[in-house]
Amino acid sequence: MKVTKEMFYTFVCNSCQEVFEIRASISEISNGLKISCPKCASNDVTRDYSKINIGLSAGSGAKSSSCSTCSGSRGCCGS
Numbered sequence: 001m002k003v004t005k006e007m008f009y010t011f012v013c014n015s016c017q018e019v020f021e022i023r024a025s026i027s028e029i030s031n032g033l034k035i036s037c038p039k040c041a042s043n044d045v046t047r048d049y050s051k052i053n054i055g056l057s058a059g060s061g062a063k064s065s066s067c068s069t070c071s072g073s074r075g076c077c078g079s
Contacts, residue, residue, distance in 0.1 A: 010048040013037035019048065 008021045009029060018039040035045050 010051045011035055011037075011045045012048050013040060013042055014044040014046055015042035016040040 006023050006025050008023050010019065010021050012019050016037060016039055018037050020038050022033075022035060024033055034043065036043050037045055
């Protein structure tokens, strides 16, 4: 397994409710990386701490739900 200094972080747009991921290093996030919504370009986004993304993006084709009862879009498992 390749070790990387970057991780995937999940954000929610407070304007259009889009849930999206970005790939960034821990230092970029710690230093206040400016994040914009890919759907509406709003800068009013909030990091979603209910989901920890290590190495795989939900958009990579991998199913990110951790239980069979999740409905997606910030369901019971935060996906």
